[in-house]
Amino acid sequence: MLTLTYRDALNEALREEMQRDDRVFLMGEEVAEYDGAYKVSRGLLKEFGPKRVVDTPIAELGFTGLGVGAAMVGLRPVIEVMTWNFALLAIDQIVNSAAKMRYMSGGQVGVPMVIRGPNGSALQLAAQHSQAFEAWYAHIPGLKVVMPATPADAKGLLKSAIRDDDPVVFMEGEMLYNLKGEVPEGDITVPIGAADVKRTGSDVTIVCHSKTVAQALKAADRLAEENISAEVVDLRTIRPMDTDTIFTSVSKTNRCVVAEEGWPFAGVGAQVVDYIQRNIFDELDAPVIRVTGADVPMPYNKRLEKEARVDPAKIVAAAKRVLYLE
Amino acid sequence: MSGSTASKKKGSKRPAKATPAATEEQCRNWYHQLCLLRRFEEKAAEAYSLGKIGGFCHLYIGQEAVGVGVMASLREDDYIVGSYREHGLALARGVPPRSIMAELYGKADGCSGGKGGSMHLFDADRNFLGGHGIVGGQIPLGTGMAFAAKYHGTDQVSVSFFGEAAANIGSFHESLNMAALWKLPAVYILENNGYGMGTAIARATASMDLFHRAYSYDMEAEAVDGQDVFAVKDAMERAVERARTKSEPTLLEMRTYRYVGHSMSDAAHGTYRTKDEVEEYRKRDPLVIMAAFMKKQGMTDDDGLKAIDDEVKTEVQDAMDYADQSPDPPLEALYTDVYAEGG
Numbered sequence: 001m002l003t004l005t006y007r008d009a010l011n012e013a014l015r016e017e018m019q020r021d022d023r024v025f026l027m028g029e030e031v032a033e034y035d036g037a038y039k040v041s042r043g044l045l046k047e048f049g050p051k052r053v054v055d056t057p058i059a060e061l062g063f064t065g066l067g068v069g070a071a072m073v074g075l076r077p078v079i080e081v082m083t084w085n086f087a088l089l090a091i092d093q094i095v096n097s098a099a100k101m102r103y104m105s106g107g108q109v110g111v112p113m114v115i116r117g118p119n120g121s122a123l124q125l126a127a128q129h130s131q132a133f134e135a136w137y138a139h140i141p142g143l144k145v146v147m148p149a150t151p152a153d154a155k156g157l158l159k160s161a162i163r164d165d166d167p168v169v170f171m172e173g174e175m176l177y178n179l180k181g182e183v184p185e186g187d188i189t190v191p192i193g194a195a196d197v198k199r200t201g202s203d204v205t206i207v208c209h210s211k212t213v214a215q216a217l218k219a220a221d222r223l224a225e226e227n228i229s230a231e232v233v234d235l236r237t238i239r240p241m242d243t244d245t246i247f248t249s250v251s252k253t254n255r256c257v258v259a260e261e262g263w264p265f266a267g268v269g270a271q272v273v274d275y276i277q278r279n280i281f282d283e284l285d286a287p288v289i290r291v292t293g294a295d296v297p298m299p300y301n302k303r304l305e306k307e308a309r310v311d312p313a314k315i316v317a318a319a320k321r322v323l324y325l326e
Numbered sequence: 327m328s329g330s331t332a333s334k335k336k337g338s339k340r341p342a343k344a345t346p347a348a349t350e351e352q353c354r355n356w357y358h359q360l361c362l363l364r365r366f367e368e369k370a371a372e373a374y375s376l377g378k379i380g381g382f383c384h385l386y387i388g389q390e391a392v393g394v395g396v397m398a399s400l401r402e403d404d405y406i407v408g409s410y411r412e413h414g415l416a417l418a419r420g421v422p423p424r425s426i427m428a429e430l431y432g433k434a435d436g437c438s439g440g441k442g443g444s445m446h447l448f449d450a451d452r453n454f455l456g457g458h459g460i461v462g463g464q465i466p467l468g469t470g471m472a473f474a475a476k477y478h479g480t481d482q483v484s485v486s487f488f489g490e491a492a493a494n495i496g497s498f499h500e501s502l503n504m505a506a507l508w509k510l511p512a513v514y515i516l517e518n519n520g521y522g523m524g525t526a527i528a529r530a531t532a533s534m535d536l537f538h539r540a541y542s543y544d545m546e547a548e549a550v551d552g553q554d555v556f557a558v559k560d561a562m563e564r565a566v567e568r569a570r571t572k573s574e575p576t577l578l579e580m581r582t583y584r585y586v587g588h589s590m591s592d593a594a595h596g597t598y599r600t601k602d603e604v605e606e607y608r609k610r611d612p613l614v615i616m617a618a619f620m621k622k623q624g625m626t627d628d629d630g631l632k633a634i635d636d637e638v639k640t641e642v643q644d645a646m647d648y649a650d651q652s653p654d655p656p657l658e659a660l661y662t663d664v665y666a667e668g669g
Contacts, residue, residue, distance in 0.1 A: 025477070051477065062466050062500025067486075069470020072455055073405060075477060077470075092497075096460050097467060105448035107663035109455060141664050165666035225463070231385025 002185055004107045007177040007199060009151035010040045013158035014078065016187065019231060020049055021076060022161055027063055028080030028117075035232075038081045038118060038177055055214040064090035064115065068097045071113040081117035084133045084171060090115075091136075098167035099142030114161045118174035120211055121298055122306060130298035132262035134209075137169040138239040138271070144168045144192055145238040149213035151181040156190030164192060166274055172209045194243035197249065201231035204255040204319045209235040209288070212259040212291075212310055219315035230319060238268055243275050247283075250276055254285040255322040259315050264292040286322040287290050291315050347602045348556070350625040354634065356394055356555050357620060360613045361638040363390040363414040366423055367586075370413065370430055375588045378650070379430045382459075383444045386414030388585040391612035392517055393418035395558025396485065399566050405453045405471040405481075408487040409447035409465040411517075412457035415487055419447045423645035433652035440655045441663065461522075462488060462495035465514070469501040472512035476573055483569040487515045490579075491522025493536050502577065506543040511569035514540075514577045517552065519584040524598035537579035545575055552580030553610045556619075565620070583607040 004012065018024050032045040032055040042243045045053040047305035056063040067077035079137040081087040088095070098292045105238060121130030124177060138145045146161055146168055148154040154172070161168040173179075198213060199220050208216040213234045220230040234247050235241065250256045258269035268292040276288055337353065348356075349372045367385040376385050386393065389411075396420040398408070407575050421437055429436025430444050440450045445459040454469070458464035467484030475482040490499055493516055505512045518535055520527055540547035546568060551557040558580060565576035583605055587593055595604045620626050 014341060018519070057500070057502035057503060058503065059496075061497050061527055065463070065466020065497060066470035066473055066501070069407070069467035070470075070474040071470070071475070073471050073474045092460060092463060093466060096463055097458070101456070104438060104442040104446040104664045104667070105450070105456065106436070106441045108438070108448050110448040110666055112666075144665075170406065239531045294396075319449075 001182040003180055004151050004183045005149045006179045006181070007038065007040055007178065008171070009155035009183050010158055010172065010185075011042055011044070013155045013162070014044060015047065016039065017159055017162040018044070018052060023076045024078060024082060025052040025054065025075065026078045027056055027067060028071055028169050029056055030272055031055060031080050031229040038078070040177070041080070063092055064157050065093040065097060067113050067115070068101070068111055068122050070095055070110050071111045072101060072272055077113045078162060079113060079115045083117055083129065083133055083174065084119040085129050086113070087111070087117065087133070092170070093168070094137070094143070095140055096134040099140045102166070103142060110165050111167045112165045114158070114168045114169035115171050116158070116172060118177070120174050120314055121309070123301055124297075124302060126300040127297035129239040134171055134238050134294065135262055135267050136292045138166060141300035142167070143239065145171065145295065145326035146192055146236070147171045147210040147238060148236060149173065149176065149210050149234050151179065152183045153196070154189055155183050156188055157192065157236065159189045159322070163189070168192070171210065179214070190236070193237050193240040193242055194232045196236055197231060197245065198234045199230070201229035201253065203253055204230045204257060204322055205231045205233055205249040205253045206257045206259060206315060206319065207233045207235065208259045209238065209270075211261050211270070215312045216259055216315055219319065222312060222316050223319055227282050228319065228323065241271070241275070243279070246275065247280050248273065251283045253325060255290060255313060256284070256288045257318040257322055258288060259291040259310055259318075261293055261310055264290060264295050266320060267292055286324065289318045289322050291318045331476060337342060338458065343439070352400065353616070353620050353625055357381055357613070357616050358634050358638060359394045359418055360555070360616055361388045362423065363393060363417050363524040364639065365638050366411060366417055366426070366524065366645070369646055370427070371558055371586070371590065373430070373646060379444065382410065383430070383590045384411040385584070385586045385589065385590075386411055388611075389517055389519055389582045390414055391555045391615070392515065392552045392582055395555040395651045396557070396562050398559050399481065399562040403453065404466065405455060405475070405484040406487070407455050408470070409461070409469040409492070410457050411489065411563070412447055412453075412487070413444070416449065416454055416617070418446045418469065419449070419454045421447065421452060421454055423641060423650040425449070426650040427645040431649040431652065432654070433649055433651040434655040435648070439659065441659070445618065462492040462497040464488065465497050465501045466491065469510060469512055470507050472510035472575070473508070475511055481511070481570045483511050483566050484515060487512045487516060487517060489645050490516055490518035490520070490527055490536055491509060491525070492589060494531060502540060502543045502545060502575070508543045508622055508660045509573050510575055511538045511573045513565045513569055514575065514576040516527060516577060516579045517582055517627060518579055519582050521584070521588070521598065524592070525586040526598065537577055539627065540577035542660060545577055547577040549579045553612045554584030554615050555612065555663065587658055598618050600606055602649045646663050
């Protein structure tokens with residue numbers, strides 16, 4: 001085991017996959033000479049040269065579509081979006097081209113590409129730079145949506161995403177890049193579509209992903225101080241969703257909280273709740289409660305911003321409510 | 327929009343007059359293709375009015391010389407993407423009329439298995455990589471295929487077809503900039519048929535010489551008489567040569583005209599142009615121009631031309647019969663081809 005930051009784990013995955021397969025190239029704004037806006041691509045230009053690590057103009061629609069076209073004829077592009085906020089400029093190519101190519105060509109043409117970059121809010125970046133878009137992309141058949149919460153998952157899932165034959169929306173946590181953790185050495189992949197129980201417990205299940213995983217683990221620590229045993233299920237992949245792991249956990253605890261950074265309306269948590277009520281309704285001892293970001297554009301003011309965010313205290317409160325303790 | 331033929335690079339002007347130098351066999355083949363594209367679309371319109379083709383259906387009638395002249399200049403391993411007005415492009419590329427008509431019918435034997443329809447014709451074996459339904463969406467895709475050709479070190483060329491209205495969308499400009507910046511082997515075929523749906527070019531575009539836009543990106547460009555197969559092929563051969571040997575892109579503005587409506591829901595001349603205007607353009611019909619050339623050269627006479635047209639009519643009727651008899655895709659097909667493995 002190595003101790004790496006989430007950023008360096010992603011960097012290792014890119015490096016190893018580019019060494020392994022010369023069809024893989026990285027393209028995006030500031031990925032080469034600047035070493036990456038968030039330094040995920042540090043050193044890659046030096047190792048692989050400008051043919052495979054390509055700085056682009058600020059033209060998200062153009063270079064994302066270029067990636068789709070290159071993938072259609074056999075390359076394996078990794079397209080970096082500086083943040084998912086900017087990928088709104090590219091969403092036509094992600095949704096109308098990448099996601100649908102295999103289907104509308106009757107299975108003749110696939111799009112093996114990864115579109116990756118940071119998602120979610122950082123600190124005081126205000127409304128246009130503080131958004132969590134996973135529900136948007138998870139809505140689209142033809143896309144896979146992957147959201148690692150730890151350095152080990154970041155590396156293993158990015159390797160799987162690059163090897164996948166379908167377009168993968170790979171969402172990194174903007175506030176997770178400095179997170180340190182143990183990462184297995186060598187060519188270890190984490191499968192797409194497999195959730196992970198990050199902490200076992202018996203009284204309540206907390207389903208979470210990306211940034212809310214660390215918050216759920218903190219919440220579980222606090223609940224433990226009150227003799228409440230919480231199980232933390234990290235989805236890791238939003239689409240396809242690993243419902244088996246969710247059902248196994250909720251069937252054991254009979255109570256569930258779903259925490260996500262995004263907005264409440266038609267969010268990822270709404271889908272989790274739908275799966276639970278349709279499949280294991282009789283296992284529930286209480287309605288499932290969702291903890292989400294506030295249903296507003298993100299304010300700049302620090303106090304208002306804190307109020308808008310998910311935090312461990314809000315997850316603790318929700319857990320107590322499903323246990324009828326509050 | 328048939329008009330002047332001009333070429334320019336950084337202020338220099340070079341006339342690009344068509345210089346027909348073709349064998350009788352080539353001319354007969356091109357006339358056959360022009361007829362095929364025309365009669366196929368007429369048959370598609372008939373099938374549409376009978377309710378056999380659904381959804382949107384955009385015909386290529388009037389623009390045939392562009393498809394035929396461009397495809398005549400390409401190799402089998404070159405890449406092609408088009409917009410939703412791509413039936414004629416697929417035919418000119420050699421996709422069998424049967425599999426195109428069956429696709430328009432949504433049948434299992436269609437070139438996209440009945441899942442694509444009129445706007446999404448694909449034939450991967452011929453590197454015909456889609457009709458694409460969002461205006462301008464295919465331009466970055468074609469650019470990516472040129473990027474891949476250069477990345478692999480092959481001398482393949484990637485050709486992107488789009489209408490003049492797409493020259494006002496961001497993906498056009500973003501693509502041309504990247505293709506010129508990175509010297510990609512791409513040819514951009516701007517089919518200027520004068521109208522974006524019902525909006526005349528002059529009502530949507532400040533500068534009427536669309537090929538000038540390439541100069542903003544330091545890219546070679548020409549305006550071409552898109553009604554004349556020879557003019558199209560001439561200009562295309564220069565562009566292909568530039569892409570294949572120097573890995574440099576070109577924008578070709580093909581000045582053409584569509585006689586029919588934007589789609590089947592739009593009457594032939596609609597509310598936005600006069601019948602007289604349409605009739606005026608019919609005087610420069612690509613089939614008439616090619617027929618006149620062949621007769622003048624003594625390659626054929628009216629009977630010979632009619633024999634070609636009759637042959638095509640049989641071929642197109644056969645395509646319709648084939649599509650009529652082809653089965654619908656099985657219901658299980660609904661959930662296949664979403665992902666590489668399984669549903």
